Structures are given as structure tokens and as C-alpha cells.
Amino acid sequence: MAKVITPRSEDYSQWYNDLVYQSGLADQSAVRGCMVIKPHGYALWENMRDVLDRKFKETGHVNAYFPLFVPKSLFEAEEKNAEGFAKECAIVTHYRLKADPNKKGKLMVDPEARLEEELIVRPTSEAIIWNTYRDWIHSYRDLPILINQWANVVRWEMRTRPFLRTAEFLWQEGHTAHATAQDAIEESLKMHEVYTRFAEDYMAMPVIKGAKTANERFAGAEETYTIEAMMQDGKALQAGTSHYLGQNFAKAFEVKYLTDQNKEEYVYATSWGVSTRLIGALVMTHSDDDGLILPPKLAPIQVAVVPIPKPSPEIDAVGDKIVAELRSKGIRVIYDRDERNRPGFKFAEYELKGVPVRIGIGARDLEKGVVEIARRDTKEKQSIDLNSAVMETMNLLDQIQNNLFNKAKDLRESKTKYLDDWNSFEEYMKEEGGFVYAHWDGSPETEDLIKEKTKATIRCIPMDEAFKESGKCILSGKPSTGRVLLAKAY
Amino acid sequence: MAKVITPRSEDYSQWYNDLVYQSGLADQSAVRGCMVIKPHGYALWENMRDVLDRKFKETGHVNAYFPLFVPKSLFEAEEKNAEGFAKECAIVTHYRLKADPNKKGKLMVDPEARLEEELIVRPTSEAIIWNTYRDWIHSYRDLPILINQWANVVRWEMRTRPFLRTAEFLWQEGHTAHATAQDAIEESLKMHEVYTRFAEDYMAMPVIKGAKTANERFAGAEETYTIEAMMQDGKALQAGTSHYLGQNFAKAFEVKYLTDQNKEEYVYATSWGVSTRLIGALVMTHSDDDGLILPPKLAPIQVAVVPIPKPSPEIDAVGDKIVAELRSKGIRVIYDRDERNRPGFKFAEYELKGVPVRIGIGARDLEKGVVEIARRDTKEKQSIDLNSAVMETMNLLDQIQNNLFNKAKDLRESKTKYLDDWNSFEEYMKEEGGFVYAHWDGSPETEDLIKEKTKATIRCIPMDEAFKESGKCILSGKPSTGRVLLAKAY
Numbered sequence: 001m002a003k004v005i006t007p008r009s010e011d012y013s014q015w016y017n018d019l020v021y022q023s024g025l026a027d028q029s030a031v032r033g034c035m036v037i038k039p040h041g042y043a044l045w046e047n048m049r050d051v052l053d054r055k056f057k058e059t060g061h062v063n064a065y066f067p068l069f070v071p072k073s074l075f076e077a078e079e080k081n082a083e084g085f086a087k088e089c090a091i092v093t094h095y096r097l098k099a100d101p102n103k104k105g106k107l108m109v110d111p112e113a114r115l116e117e118e119l120i121v122r123p124t125s126e127a128i129i130w131n132t133y134r135d136w137i138h139s140y141r142d143l144p145i146l147i148n149q150w151a152n153v154v155r156w157e158m159r160t161r162p163f164l165r166t167a168e169f170l171w172q173e174g175h176t177a178h179a180t181a182q183d184a185i186e187e188s189l190k191m192h193e194v195y196t197r198f199a200e201d202y203m204a205m206p207v208i209k210g211a212k213t214a215n216e217r218f219a220g221a222e223e224t225y226t227i228e229a230m231m232q233d234g235k236a237l238q239a240g241t242s243h244y245l246g247q248n249f250a251k252a253f254e255v256k257y258l259t260d261q262n263k264e265e266y267v268y269a270t271s272w273g274v275s276t277r278l279i280g281a282l283v284m285t286h287s288d289d290d291g292l293i294l295p296p297k298l299a300p301i302q303v304a305v306v307p308i309p310k311p312s313p314e315i316d317a318v319g320d321k322i323v324a325e326l327r328s329k330g331i332r333v334i335y336d337r338d339e340r341n342r343p344g345f346k347f348a349e350y351e352l353k354g355v356p357v358r359i360g361i362g363a364r365d366l367e368k369g370v371v372e373i374a375r376r377d378t379k380e381k382q383s384i385d386l387n388s389a390v391m392e393t394m395n396l397l398d399q400i401q402n403n404l405f406n407k408a409k410d411l412r413e414s415k416t417k418y419l420d421d422w423n424s425f426e427e428y429m430k431e432e433g434g435f436v437y438a439h440w441d442g443s444p445e446t447e448d449l450i451k452e453k454t455k456a457t458i459r460c461i462p463m464d465e466a467f468k469e470s471g472k473c474i475l476s477g478k479p480s481t482g483r484v485l486l487a488k489a490y
Numbered sequence: 491m492a493k494v495i496t497p498r499s500e501d502y503s504q505w506y507n508d509l510v511y512q513s514g515l516a517d518q519s520a521v522r523g524c525m526v527i528k529p530h531g532y533a534l535w536e537n538m539r540d541v542l543d544r545k546f547k548e549t550g551h552v553n554a555y556f557p558l559f560v561p562k563s564l565f566e567a568e569e570k571n572a573e574g575f576a577k578e579c580a581i582v583t584h585y586r587l588k589a590d591p592n593k594k595g596k597l598m599v600d601p602e603a604r605l606e607e608e609l610i611v612r613p614t615s616e617a618i619i620w621n622t623y624r625d626w627i628h629s630y631r632d633l634p635i636l637i638n639q640w641a642n643v644v645r646w647e648m649r650t651r652p653f654l655r656t657a658e659f660l661w662q663e664g665h666t667a668h669a670t671a672q673d674a675i676e677e678s679l680k681m682h683e684v685y686t687r688f689a690e691d692y693m694a695m696p697v698i699k700g701a702k703t704a705n706e707r708f709a710g711a712e713e714t715y716t717i718e719a720m721m722q723d724g725k726a727l728q729a730g731t732s733h734y735l736g737q738n739f740a741k742a743f744e745v746k747y748l749t750d751q752n753k754e755e756y757v758y759a760t761s762w763g764v765s766t767r768l769i770g771a772l773v774m775t776h777s778d779d780d781g782l783i784l785p786p787k788l789a790p791i792q793v794a795v796v797p798i799p800k801p802s803p804e805i806d807a808v809g810d811k812i813v814a815e816l817r818s819k820g821i822r823v824i825y826d827r828d829e830r831n832r833p834g835f836k837f838a839e840y841e842l843k844g845v846p847v848r849i850g851i852g853a854r855d856l857e858k859g860v861v862e863i864a865r866r867d868t869k870e871k872q873s874i875d876l877n878s879a880v881m882e883t884m885n886l887l888d889q890i891q892n893n894l895f896n897k898a899k900d901l902r903e904s905k906t907k908y909l910d911d912w913n914s915f916e917e918y919m920k921e922e923g924g925f926v927y928a929h930w931d932g933s934p935e936t937e938d939l940i941k942e943k944t945k946a947t948i949r950c951i952p953m954d955e956a957f958k959e960s961g962k963c964i965l966s967g968k969p970s971t972g973r974v975l976l977a978k979a980y
Contacts, residue, residue, distance in 0.1 A: 030564055030621050031609065034557035039637065042553045063532045067524035068611075068642055068658050069580075072587075074520055076597045086587040090559075091599055092611065093583045095646040097562075097576040107566045109581055109608055118599055119521065121558075121582065121611075131520050141830070147529065152558055152642065156585040168558050340631070 007289045012233045016284060017162065023292045023352050025279065026162045033160035033167030037276065040353060041163075043300035044279055045170065049150065051202055051298075052172060052274065055194050061146045061174060066128050068152075069119035074127045078252035081126060084219020088156040090121040090167075121154040126220065126245070126271055129175045130253040137177060137267055139258045144187070145177040163280030164237075164490050171275035177267045179257065181246065184268035185223075188244040191272040192225040195240035203278065204295040204404035205229050205285045206412055207239060208435075208485055210460025215444050218271075222246035228459045228485060230412040231284040234434040236459045236487035239281050242272035280490075286377075286404050292354025293377055295404050296397040303333040303393055304355045308343045308362035315361050318371070318386065322359065325390045331397070351376060356400050357393055377403055418483070422474055425486075429454040435487050437462075439480035441473035450475055450486070459485045497779045502723045506774060507652065513782045513842050515769065516652045523650035523657030527766065530843060531653075533790035534769055535660065539640065541692050541788075542662060542764065545684050551636045551664060556618050558642075559609035564617045568742035571616060574709020578646040580611040580657075611644040616710065616735070616761055619665045620743040627667060627757055629748045634677070635667040653770030654727075654980050661765035667757045669747065671736070674758035675713075678734040681762040682715040685730035693768065694785040694894035695719050695775045696902055697729060698925075698975055700950025705934050708761075712736035718949045718975060720902040721774040724924040726949045726977035729771050732762035770980075776867075776894050782844025783867055785894050786887040793823040793883055794845045798833045798852035805851050808861070808876065812849065815880045821887070841866060846890050847883055867893055908973070912964055915976075919944040925977050927952075929970035931963035940965055940976070949975045 005022060006014040020026050025041035037045065053063070069092060076082040096113030100106040122128065129147075136142060154168045163169075174191060178184040192209065199207045207227035217224040221243035229239045250256070250266040259265055286293040296302050305323055307315040319335045326333040336346055343360065350358050360372040371389050374381040377400050384392045415434030419425045425436060440446060440458060451457050453475075461467075461484050468482040495512060496504040510516050515531035527535065543553070559582060566572040586603030590596040612618065619637075626632060644658050653659075664681060668674040682699065689697045697717035707714040711733035719729045740746070740756040749755055776783040786792050795813055797805040809825045816823040826836055833850065840848050850862040861879050864871040867890050874882045905924030909915045915926060930936060930948060941947050943965075951957075951974050958972040 027622065027625070029557050030561055030618065031557045031559045034559065036557065036622055037555040039552040039554050042555055045555075046553065062529040063536065064529050065527040065532055065535075065660065067519050067521045067526065068644065069521045069524065071520055072597060075587075076595070079595055082587075082597060086589075086597055089585065089587050090582045090609070091584040091587065092580045093599065094581040095579065097565075097572075097579050097581065097610070099576075105566070105569055107562060107572060107576055109583065119580070120587070128520065132517065132526055135517070154558065170555065 020162045035162045035166050047298045056148050061148045064147045066125050068122055070122050070128045072118045074131050075120045078220050078249055081220030085123040090154045090156055092119040123153055123155045125173055126249050130249040133177055134253050134255045137255055137257050140179050140260050143179045148172055148174045163276055169276045171273050173273040176270045181268050184270050185244050188242045188270040192242040195227050199227055199239055202297045203282055204401055206409040208462055210462040213458050215447055218243045220248050226460050229281055230435055234415045236489040237281050240274040245269035285408050291352035294354035296356045296401045299356050301334055301355045302331050303357045304350045305335045305359045306343055306346050308360050310339050311337050319361050322389055357396050375400055425474055426454055429456045433488055437483040438474040438486055439471035440484045441476045441478035441480055446476050456486045456488050459487050509777055510652045525652045525656050537788045546638050551638045554637045556615050558612055560612050560618045562608045564621050565610045568710050568739055571710030575613040580644045580646055582609040613643055613645045615663055616739050620739040623667055624743050624745045627745055627747050630669050630750050633669045638662055638664045653766055659765050661763050663763040666760045671758050674760050675734050678732045678760040682732040685717050689717055689729055692787045693772050694891055696899040698952055700952040703948050705937055708733045710738050716950050719771055720925055724905045726979040727771050730764040735759035775898050781842035784844035786846045786891050789846050791824055791845045792821050793847045794840045795825045795849045796833055796836050798850050800829050801827050808851050812879055847886050865890055915964055916944055919946045923978055927973040928964040928976055929961035930974045931966045931968035931970055936966050946976045946978050949977050
């Protein structure tokens with residue numbers, strides 16, 4: 001049961017895998033590229049989901065559920081979208097197994113149970129949803145439709161990593177329909193902002209808001225807005241995207257409405273999603289060589305109270321009181337009565353699992369009227385007067401949340417450069433790596449060439465006005481109207 | 491937009507379909523046997539899920555997530571389970587589409603992207619989960635494992651009906667592992683009781699608790715506990731099952747543990763599940779010819795406040811106050827400001843959607859200091875003093891919840907018979923139909939014969955001790971040790 005986590009400095013990628021598996025977030029499965037989300041990981045996802053779901057509902061959305069399968073003829077209706085996902089689709093072709101006559105006790109696919117039309121396991125649901133919206137939308141009175149879905153999707157990726165890239169993943173996908181382009185663009189920007197606030201205020205993960213280049217847009221979108229976060233190794237991670245789809249899906253699925261002028265028009269669409277990938281982002285943003293570090297707002301357990309060395313009537317009385325008070329303030333807290341393990345073992349476990357605050361209650365400390373409060377992020381410990389333990393814990397949770405955000409932001413700033421010279425850029429990407437704001441001439445050819453030479457990609461065209469300045473493309477030297485964000489990415 | 495619902499007396503089955511589609515619970519989809527769960531239906535499911543999830547957590551369970559796909563070799567490992575589900579499996583055989591050379595713009599399954607091993611879309615997750623538990627369980631210290639999963643599953647049913655029987659459905663499936671048979675049996679009985687309390691206390695749907703006969707057990711189970719509800723047409727609906735699986739899956743997947751005596755033993759298992767089928771049960775238990783009737787504890791909207799004939803400063807002031815007070819008491823309430831529709835239209839909509847209580851605020855009523863409160867279940871209306879409107883509404887929600895349960899229970903009693911004579915039984919099943927408690931000799935042959943002759947099946951062997959009495963089998967005349975519950979079923 002010895003849990004060894006490879007240090008980040010030695011192998012960042014291995015550190016991540018070790019941490020995900022050993023902290024109980026996920027496990028490997030018997031299915032290629034699919035993971036098991038273990039209880040600790042799922043509890044984290046539930047907390048993320050609950051916050052996002054509340055934000056979606058506050059912005060007027062409702063949830064619904066559409067089929068897992070997309071008939072091939074619908075899947076191919078929006079050609080760009082189909083082309084974008086065709087190479088990574090799981091396809092259902094049969095609907096029955098039968099006893100294998102050649103192998104006793106074994107089954108085989110029944111060749112007589114072949115589907116007339118193959119079914120694609122949804123890699124995203126625009127096709128099946130827009131095929132349904134056609135029946136729901138007739139007049140401008142039916143608009144907007146503001147629907148979100150929590151679901152599993154499948155993309156048959158060749159190289160997978162837990163949470164970051166898995167064949168099956170959990171996500172939410174919003175699919176909205178609007179009367180005008182402006183309404184749809186506003187919706188996609190609104191949800192982009194919802195994702196930004198979630199990433200920064202809950203995940204304590206600073207993000208850069210921007211638009212994707214044409215090359216990097218969602219297949220079938222007119223515009224893709226993204227939030228890009230920096231991981232501790234300087235690489236970028238796309239954490240959420242919101243797409244303005246124009247009339248592409250409305251045209252592919254013939255979704256029209258009568259305007260208040262009694263004119264027939266195609267509907268405008270958006271879609272937007274975040275996934276269990278965010279768990280990977282969270283891990284890579286904050287954690288250290290000893291285990292997970294989770295922001296208090298999302299941690300499944302926010303406070304663990306540990307009797308030292310073990311439960312006793314005096315210690316339990318104090319522990320129960322602290323737990324009750326914290327719980328009444330809405331804190332997710334546990335009192336660890338388990339006598340099979342010593343405090344040191346428990347401390348290491350809570351460290352590994354990223355519990356933000358640990359309160360140790362020892363018999364000797366109690367005589368002095370104090371308890372020991374330890375924070376996971378800085379590992380600082382302090383003796384606190386028993387009477388202020390709850391207040392101090394509450395303060396500490398706030399401080400940790402803020403500290404994690406600031407620390408991540410400081411790291412990002414320390415690894416961000418404004419470069420105007422190709423050689424410096426190439427060298428930075430080859431060695432340390434990080435975010436670079438540089439001028440780009442706006443052509444897909446230059447974009448491809450940059451990627452080919454450095455493996456860095458244009459993460460986004462930042463929305464911040466500060467980057468809109470004229471200059472010369474870092475590679476081609478041609479004129480540019482603004483700096484773009486470049487980095488290697490997950 | 492004229493919404494016509496076939497009356498129950500005319501065609502019960504058509505009434506159900508009309509109601510499900512017209513009340514906005516679900517819609518048909520382009521995928522055979524799969525439905526779209528519309529926002530109203532999904533909101534109902536969310537409320538059911540939230541209550542159940544809380545009950546699962548209160549009884550010590552945690553959530554996790556396992557892969558959608560089951561490799562065929564794992565699927566067939568537990569032979570009875572595999573045999574039970576083989577005939578209704580969606581099977582993934584390929585992982586890529588490519589451009590169809592013969593049809594421009596169309597796609598085809600890429601024959602070169604055939605999976606080495608076919609993947610079954612999970613019809614239930616015992617196989618994939620027990621294959622994982624093997625790695626998680628080593629010693630008695632690792633037990634029990636108490637995990638639940640919220641997921642979609644697929645069973646390729648030939649005849650489908652919205653919610654009641656769909657190719658894809660949403661459900662929860664608990665999968666637990668225990669050191670002893672007794673622990674596992676206790677767990678399965680505990681969850682059986684959780685389902686019972688949920689059905690009766692939240693869905694207001696009385697149920698009969700019992701065990702399935704060997705014929706009707708879950709494939710791979712040693713014992714299946716069921717709750718059986720009566721629908722308004724006298725047919726039974728199996729609303730939830732909890733299975734004691736013995737060591738069947740542990741043996742199929744080689745899941746052993748070291749006891750505290752250092753002896754190697756196979757693990758004992760349970761599984762238990764309820765699904766979106768419960769929405770169908772809810773509809774068929776309470777609703778009437780005018781629309782849904784939903785129990786207040788689960789209704790997405792519990793109270794609708796309607797200004798009559800339309801919003802005005804005076805009416806809005808009263809409406810806002812009532813809404814704020816109800817909301818502060820945790821009631822899901824809306825104030826309907828929409829001026830495009832007249833009150834009569836709104837009343838019909840809320841009736842159709844099953845909103846338990848409607849409060850009408852009219853200008854003339856306000857002069858008299860009263861509002862009109864209408865309940866959906868009995869359609870009674872009363873003028874209530876403005877000052878007691880909130881209290882009266884709260885009382886009414888309780889009364890409706892209780893009334894629905896009692897009404898359903900009365901109906902069930904009126905359609906339940908104790909029969910000892912075959913001809914009466916055959917006739918009752920042919921004509922009116924309902925629940926019958928009758929003696930059965932315990933043989934699968936007699937069970938099959940009863941089904942063949944009457945279409946009625948043994949729904950369960952009731953747990954209630956009152957039914958354990960000696961008698962003679964209603965069909966064979968052979969000795970019996972107790973009455974079983976017989977009915978035609980959904």
C-alpha cells in the first residue's frame with residue numbers, strides 16, 4: 001500500500017498520473033481509454049456540477065435529456081461537424097448477441113441482428129438535438145430555447161489520459177436557439193463569462209478569455225470562445241468553450257421560424273460545454289508532490305477533524321462541538337473516529353486527498369485550551385484557542401481559496417512573455433515553456449507553420465483590448481492587428 | 491396547438507401516451523425506442539434523483555462512475571447474467587467513420603476500424619464493476635464497498651413506451667460488496683425499504699413489498715426483492731428492485747478477500763436500481779383526463795400564482811409578497827407575469843402540467859381581501875383571506891400529498907381480491923383486472939401455466955406475514971404455504 005508519487009520536477013506527466021490514481025480520483029478500466037471515476041473524484045465532479053447547474057438555471061436555462069445515439073443520416077447532416085468527429089466515433093451496428101456455437105458458454109454478435117442504419121454514440125449532441133428542435137420551433141414565440149444537458153459522450157481518441165482526454169467523459173452541453181444572430185452571440189458570450197467566473201471564483205484557476213482561430217474552432221461553429229488556463233508546467237489547458245453556431249445547424253436540419261413580421265427565417269444557435277476534463281485542470285493547477293490541493297469551495301471534504309492520538313470522551317466532546325458548528329455553517333466536515341489508523345497515517349491521507357483544513361485535537365493541547373489547525377496549501381500549522389477554532393477555520397478556508405488563485409496567477413505571470421522575435425520564441429518554447437503574447441499575421445498557413453516548428457499553438461485571440469495593437473507577425477513579419485496567446489497545450 | 495387527451499375510459503394506453511407527450515414530459519426521437527426527456531420531465535427526474543441520492547448518502551453510500559461500455563469477454567463472464575441480457579444488447583463494433591466514396595458528402599463505417607473485441611453498451615453494470623472491484627478488494631478491511639452510480643443504460647427492447655420501457659433509460663444502480671451473506675442480504679433489504687419509503691412518502695404511490703419467484707429474478711441474482719404498485723387500470727408496475735447476488739459475480743470475476751482469520755473467501759454482493767420508469771408509474775398512478783397530477787413533494791412547480799386578468803401594480807405587490815413568503819419556506823413557486831396568455835389558458839396549462847396548487851389574484855377579490863386557491867387533485871377552489879393564503883397553501887400541499895396516497899391506496903384496495911377458485915380468477919383477469927392474492931404450489935410450471943392462461947404473472951411473494959398460510963394452489967390444487975400476488979403487469 002506504499003503510495004509513491006513521482007515528484008513534479010522529475011516527471012510532470014508521471015506525477016499527474018500517480019496523483020490521480022493514488023489520491024482516489026480515478027482508476028483505469030478494462031475498456032480502452034475509459035476510466036473509472038472513483039468516489040473522491042465523483043464527489044468533486046458533483047460539487048462542480050452543482051455550482052454550474054445553479055449558474056445555468058440562474059441564467060434562465062433548463063435541463064433536458066436527449067438520446068445517447070445519433071442515426072448516421074442525422075450525424076452527417078451538418079457536414080463540417082460530421083467531418084470533425086467522423087474519425088473518432090464509436091459505432092453501434094448490431095442489437096443482439098447469441099450463443100457462440102463453437103465456444104461453449106461464450107457469446108457472439110448475432111449477424112442477423114444488424115441495424116438497418118448504424119447508430120453513432122454521441123461525441124456531441126448538436127445533430128440529435130437540432131433534429132428535435134425542428135419540431136419544437138415554429139414561431140418567434142417559441143424562442144429562445146435555452147436547454148442544457150448533463151450527459152456522457154464518447155470520442156475515440158487515440159492517446160488518452162485520465163480526465164484530460166478519455167474515450168468516454170462526462171460533461172454538460174448547452175444547446176440554445178435564438179431569433180437573431182445578436183441574441184445568439186450574446187448568449188455564447190454570456191456562457192463564456194459563466195465559465196470564466198466558475199474557473200476563477202470556484203476552481204481558483206485564472207483563465208485567459210479569447211476566441212479561437214478559424215483552424216481551432218469547433219466543427220460547425222462560426223466562432224468559438226474559449227477559456228485557457230496555465231498548468232504548473234507552463235502548458236495551456238482549454239478549460240471550456242462556448243460556440244456561436246450561426247445558422248449552420250438550422251440549415252442542416254431545416255429549423256425555421258415565423259418572425260413577428262410573418263417572415264420565415266432560419267434559427268440561430270449556440271452550444272457550450274465543460275467536462276470532467278476540469279478535474280484534470282484542477283489537479284494540475286494547484287497540487288504538489290505530496291498530493292492534491294483542492295480549493296475549499298469545491299473540496300468534497302473541506303475540514304477533517306482528527307482526535308490525537310485517538311477518540312476519548314473529552315476529545316470527542318470537543319470534536320463533536322466543532323463539527324456541529326462548522327456543519328451549521330454549511331461546511332463539509334468529518335470527524336475521523338477510525339481507531340485502526342494512527343494520526344500520522346490519517347494526516348498523510350488527508351494531505352493526499354487535498355482536504356484544505358485539518359484540525360487536530362490532542363489531550364495535552366486541550367489542557368491548554370487549544371487545538372492545532374493545519375492548512376493544506378502552505379502546510380502551516382498553528383495552535384488556536386478552542387473558542388476561536390471555528391471562526392479561524394472559516395477564515396482559513398477563505399484565505400486558502402484566495403491564496404490558491406493568487407499563487408496560480410503569480411505562476412502564470414512568471415511564465416508569461418511578450419515576444420517579438422522568432423528566435424527567442426522558438427527557444428522559450430523549446431526550453432522552459434509558458435504563455436507567449438506575440439503578433440500573428442492572421443493566416444492559417446503561418447499558424448500551421450508555428451505549430452510545426454515549435455509545437456506551440458495559438459490558444460486564443462484574447463478579448464482584452466490591451467492586446468489589440470498593430471505590429472509585425474513573429475514568424476512571417478507581415479502586418480498584424482494584435483497579439484495572440486501562444487503555448488503548448490494539453 | 492389544440493391539445494386533446496384521450497379519456498382513460500376510452501383507451502387507457504392512448505391516454506397515457508397523449509398525456510406524456512402533451513404535458514411536456516417527453517417527446518419521441520429519431521432513434522428507435524429512445525425518447526427525449528423534455529424539461530418538465532427532466533425537472534421531475536431531478537427532484538426524484540435528489541431525494542433518492544440523499545437517502546443513499548444517509549445510508550452510507552457514495553457515488554462513482556464506471557464506463558458505458560463492457561468488453562464482450564467481461565460481459566459473458568457471469569453466464570446467467572449474460573444470457574439474460576444477450577438478446578437486447580446494443581453492440582459497438584467499429585470506432586471510425588470515413589467519407590463514402592460512392593455518395594458525396596455522406597459517411598460510411600470504416601471497415602478497417604473494426605474493434606478487436608466488441609463492446610456492449612451497458613444494459614446493467616455488474617460485469618464492468620465487479621471486474622474493477624477485484625482490484626479494490628483484498629482484505630476484510632476493504633469491505634463493505636457501498637457504491638451507487640447514476641447513469642444511462644441501454645436495453646434493446648422490441649416494444650417500447652415512453653418512460654415505461656425505452657431502449658435507453660436513466661437510472662441509478664447500487665453495487666455493494668460485503669464480507670458475509672448476512673451483511674449482503676441486510677443491505678439488499680435496507681435498500682428495498684429505502685425504495686418503499688420513497689415510493690410511498692414522496693411519490694404517494696402505495697406499494698406491495700415482496701420477493702420475486704425464481705422465474706422472475708434478475709439474471710444472476712439469488713434473490714430479487716421488488717416493490718409492486720397498482721396503476722389506475724388495475725395492472726401492476728414493478729417500481730424498483732433490490733437483488734441479493736450471493737457470490738455469483740465474485741466467482742465469475744474472482745473477487746476474493748482475506749478474512750480477519752486470514753482465510754481467503756469470495757465476496758458477497760448486492761445490486762439495486764430504480765429508473766426513469768418511475769416517472770411513468772407516477773403519471774399512471776395519479777393523473778386524470780385533464781392532465782398530470784403530481785405529488786407536491788416531487789412537482790417541479792408546486793404553486794403557480796396567476797394575476798387575474800393580468801399583472802397590475804396592486805396585484806403584483808400581493809403576488810410578489812406571497813411568492814417571497816412561500817419561497818422562504820422552500821416552496822417551488824412561480825408568479826406568471828406573461829401577458830400574452832389569458833388566465834383561462836394558463837389554468838389549463840398548469841392543470842395539464844400537474845401543478846398541485848394554483849393561486850388566483852384578482853382585482854375584485856383583492857378589494858374583498860381574498861385570493862382564490864385551487865387544488866389540482868380534487869379541483870376544489872376556495873376564497874381565502876389574504877393573510878392566511880400562505881399558511882393555507884402550505885396546508886393544502888400536505889393535504890394533497892396525503893390525499894393522493896390515500897386515493898391510490900383506496901383504488902388498490904377496491905381492485906384487490908383474495909381468490910381461491912380458478913374460474914373466478916380467470917374471469918377477474920379477463921374482465922376488470924386487478925391484484926389477486928391466491929395460493930400457488932411454488933412450481934415454475936404452474937407459474938408458466940397461469941401466465942399462459944390469463945396473462946397474469948406472479949408479481950411477488952409478499953413479505954407481509956399475513957400471507958403466509960397454508961392452502962391449495964389456485965390452479966393445480968397442490969399444497970401451498972402462502973398466498974402470492976398475481977396481476978397483469980406493465
